[in-house]
Amino acid sequence: MANPNIPSDHFLPGLRVDPCRAELHQIIAPDGRVVVNFLPHNEVWHILQYLKHQHPAALFTFQTVPADQLGIA
Incomplete structure (x- = not known):
């Protein structure tokens, strides 16, 4: 089954998150x-x-949004 979670850039195009300080949660x-x-x-x-x-x-x-959803993995 595909991941039902939509990646962050779907809602927040151009989002830049420091991989050492992921600040978005779910x-x-x-x-x-x-x-x-x-x-x-x-x-x-x-x-x-x-x-x-x-x-x-x-x-x-x-939890903190996983790095792969933020595009920083």
Whole structure:
């Protein structure tokens, strides 16, 4: 199955990210889908807190966007 995640340059053409300091993050739903992608830490953290409040039984994952999606791998 192909990766369902859209690469960052689809939404942010010309994005330049320092490979030593990847600053974009994402939230992964319990079923493996990315529900929030390519946002700074604070914004993703606030969305994650909201999701945890609305769906307390669901386990969402907060992570840094993988380098291959940022085009820096």
